[in-house]
Amino acid sequence: MGAVISVPRFWGARYRGERHAALDQPCCDALLIPRQGSGLNGFVLCDGAGGSAAVARSAFASARAGWLALLHLRRDLSGTPSQRLLRQFHTRLLRRRGTAPLLDHTLLACYWDRRRLLVLQIGDSTLLVRQAGQWSCPLPPAKGDYANQTTFVRRHTPVESIQFWQMPAAEVEAVLAFSDGLESAFLDPARPGCKQPQTNAALADLVIHEHRRRHAARSYPAWLARSLSDRALAQLSDDDRTLVIASR
Amino acid sequence: MNCLQSLVLALQASGQFEPSTLLFDNPEARSLLANRQRRTPCVLLLDRSYSMAGEKIHRLNAGFDVFRQDILRNPVAAQSVDLAVISFGPVQLEREFAPLCENESLQLQASGATPMRHALELAMLKVSERKRSYQQHGISYYRPWIFLLTDGEPTDDDGHGSDGYKALIAPLELAAQEQKFTLFTVGVNVSPRGRAVLDELSRPFKGRCLDLDNLKFEEMFLWLSASLSRVSQSAPGDRVQLVDPRVGDDVYDGWVL
Numbered sequence: 444m445g446a447v448i449s450v451p452r453f454w455g456a457r458y459r460g461e462r463h464a465a466l467d468q469p470c471c472d473a474l475l476i477p478r479q480g481s482g483l484n485g486f487v488l489c490d491g492a493g494g495s496a497a498v499a500r501s502a503f504a505s506a507r508a509g510w511l512a513l514l515h516l517r518r519d520l521s522g523t524p525s526q527r528l529l530r531q532f533h534t535r536l537l538r539r540r541g542t543a544p545l546l547d548h549t550l551l552a553c554y555w556d557r558r559r560l561l562v563l564q565i566g567d568s569t570l571l572v573r574q575a576g577q578w579s580c581p582l583p584p585a586k587g588d589y590a591n592q593t594t595f596v597r598r599h600t601p602v603e604s605i606q607f608w609q610m611p612a613a614e615v616e617a618v619l620a621f622s623d624g625l626e627s628a629f630l631d632p633a634r635p636g637c638k639q640p641q642t643n644a645a646l647a648d649l650v651i652h653e654h655r656r657r658h659a660a661r662s663y664p665a666w667l668a669r670s671l672s673d674r675a676l677a678q679l680s681d682d683d684r685t686l687v688i689a690s691r
Numbered sequence: 692m693n694c695l696q697s698l699v700l701a702l703q704a705s706g707q708f709e710p711s712t713l714l715f716d717n718p719e720a721r722s723l724l725a726n727r728q729r730r731t732p733c734v735l736l737l738d739r740s741y742s743m744a745g746e747k748i749h750r751l752n753a754g755f756d757v758f759r760q761d762i763l764r765n766p767v768a769a770q771s772v773d774l775a776v777i778s779f780g781p782v783q784l785e786r787e788f789a790p791l792c793e794n795e796s797l798q799l800q801a802s803g804a805t806p807m808r809h810a811l812e813l814a815m816l817k818v819s820e821r822k823r824s825y826q827q828h829g830i831s832y833y834r835p836w837i838f839l840l841t842d843g844e845p846t847d848d849d850g851h852g853s854d855g856y857k858a859l860i861a862p863l864e865l866a867a868q869e870q871k872f873t874l875f876t877v878g879v880n881v882s883p884r885g886r887a888v889l890d891e892l893s894r895p896f897k898g899r900c901l902d903l904d905n906l907k908f909e910e911m912f913l914w915l916s917a918s919l920s921r922v923s924q925s926a927p928g929d930r931v932q933l934v935d936p937r938v939g940d941d942v943y944d945g946w947v948l
Contacts, residue, residue: 462924492927549927567927586927588870590729590831593927623926627727631829641829646723653714670714675724678766682926 450555450612452479453486454658455687458671460624462681468494471548472622472683473502475510485513485554485561486687488568490622492547492595501546505596508539509563513552517561529605532563537598547595549585551620555689560615564606567593570620570687571629571647572610578619578644581608583633584626593623617651617690624682625671654688728770730832731923732788732821733915734814737799738841738879739778744801747842747879747906754908755797761916762791768916771923773832775817779803779810781848788821804850805843811859811892814839818872833922835872838915840903842879845888856888860895867895877901877911901936902948910939910946917942 459470471491477483487509491502512535519528537545549566562570567584585594585604594604621629631641657663671684715724735755739748763769774794776786780803786794818835825832847853866872876889878900889900903911917940918933925931939945 589834591833591922591925591927591931627729627831628724631727632826632831634829635826643723643727646720649720649723650714667714670716673713673715675715675721678770679724679727680729680926681767681924 450484450557451689451691452484453687453689456664456668456671457685458668460681460683461677463494466494469496469499470683471499471502472685473506474685475506487552488685490549490568498546501544502548504540504543505548505550508536509550509552511539512536513554517554524607526602529602533600550596557612559609559612562608565596565600565604568622570618571642572615573617574614578642578647580640580642582606583640619647620687622685624680624684627679651690654690730773730830731771731919732773732835733919734775734817734837736810736814736837736839737778738805739780739799739801740803740805740843741801742843748799748801750906750908752797752799754912757909758912758916759791761913765920768920768923772919777810777814779806782806782809782813804846806848807845808855834870837872837874840877844885864895877903879903904946904948907946910943913943
C-alpha cells in the first residue's frame with residue numbers, strides 16, 4: 444500500500460485596486476475557495492474587466508458556476524480531457540450561471556486532491572507551481588501582443604481558448620495563483636524562442652516561506668489581504684489584486 | 692526557542708497577535724519588486740525646422756518640462772512611460788528610450804528643413820528596436836505611441852518640397868492593421884497642404900491632423916501626459932478613454948481647434 448498523500452488547503456485574499464477605490468467602484472476580482480471541512484480543495488478566480496457592480500456580479504456568478512463545472516469535469520476525467528470534455532465544462536459553466544448577465548471576465552479554476560492537481564484557464568489569471576524546488580508557470584497568461592489584451596469567458600469561447608493542465612499531486616510542492624493585477628510581480632513575459640514566461644522565483648519562495656510560517660494564525664487571511672495593499676505592488680499595477688496560496 | 696518567541700507563536704495561533712510586518716513590506720521583497728513595471732513606450736517626433744523659431748520653439752521646450760513634471764507626479768506612469776525624443780530640422784535622436792526621471796529638460800533650437808519622412812522612418816525603427824529589446828529582456832509593454840508635431844510641409848533633407856512621405860503610407864497601414872503602434876499627428880498653424888499630409892499619415896490609425904489651437908503646447912503636453920498615464924494603468928478589457936483634446940478636462944483646457 445502506498446503512503447497516504449496529504450494535500451494542503453488553499454488560502455487566498457483579494458484587494459480592491461487603487462483605481463477602483465478612487466472611483467468608488469467595487470473589486471471585480473471574484474474568488475471562491477470552498478470552506479474548510481467540505482472535503483473539497485481548490486479555488487476559482489474570475490477577474491472582471493472594468494469596474495462596474497454588474498461586472499463584479501458577473502465574475503462572482505462565474506466563480507460559483509466554474510467551481511461546480513470543475514467538480515463535474517473532475518468526476519468525468521480520466522487521462523487528458525478531450526475537446527468534448529472542455530466544451531462540456533464551458534457549457535456547464537454557462538448553465539450554472541443561470542440568468543446572471545455575462546460580462547467580460549477571465550477564469551482560473553484549480554482542484555488539488557490526493558491524485559492530481561487540475562487547472563483550467565480562460566484568460567490571463569494564472570498560477571505558478573513549485574516542483575522539485577523549481578517554479579514554473581504551466582499555463583502562461585493568455586495575452587495579445589500587449590499587456591492590456593487577453594481573452595474572456597464568452598458565450599462562444601472557442602475551445603482552444605480553454606487551457607487545461609494537470610500533474611500528479613505528489614509532485615506538487617506549492618501553488619501560487621494570482622490575478623492580472625499581480626502578474627508583473629511574479630512573471631516576466633516569455634523571451635523569444637521560449638514558450639514559458641520567466642518566474643520571479645525568489646519572490647514566490649519568499650511568499651511561500653511566510654505563508655508556511657504564518658498561515659496557522661487566525662488573523663492570517665486579514666494579514667494576507669492587507670499585504671496586497673502594499674505600495675510596491677500598487678506601483679506595478681493599480682488594478683484589483685488577488686493572491687491564492689497552497690503549500691506543503 | 693525563548694519564552695517571548697513561544698508567546699508570540701501561541702498568540703499568532705490563537706489569532707490574538709497580528710504580525711505588524713506585511714508580506715511585501717521588507718527590503719528583500721522590495722528589491723524583488725523593483726523595476727518590474729509594464730512599459731508604455733512613446734516617441735516624441737518634434738519639428739524644429741527654421742519656421743519653428745521664436746515663440747513656437749520656446750513654448751515647445753517649456754511644454755516638454757510640464758509634460759515631464761506631470762508624468763513624474765504619477766508614480767505608476769513615472770516608472771512605466773518610456774520616452775524617446777527625435778527632432779527634425781536635420782533628423783536627430785535627442786533622447787534614447789528612457790524613463791522620464793532620466794530625461795532632462797529639452798532645449799531644441801530651430802534650424803533646417805522638415806524631413807518628415809526620414810524622421811518618421813527613424814521613429815518606426817526605434818519603436819521596433821525597443822519592442823525587440825523588451826521581448827529579449829522579458830519586459831511586458833503596452834502598444835507604443837508615436838506623437839508627431841510639425842508646423843510645415845514635408846521636405847527632403849535639402850529643404851525641397853517632397854512627396855517622399857507617401858512611401859510610408861503602405862507601411863503605416865500595415866502597422867495600424869497589425870497594431871504595431873499608434874500614430875498621432877499635430878499641426879502647428881499648418882497650411883492646408885500640410886494638414887492634408889498629416890491627415891493622410893493619421894488615416895490608417897483612424898485619426899486626423901490635430902490642429903494646435905493658439906500655440907497651446909502646455910495643454911497639449913498635459914493631455915499627452917494624462918493619456919499615457921491612463922494607458923500605463925490599463926488592464927485587459929479596459930477601453931482606454933482619452934480625454935477629448937478639443938474640450939480638455941478640469942486640469943487643462945482643450946488644445947485642438
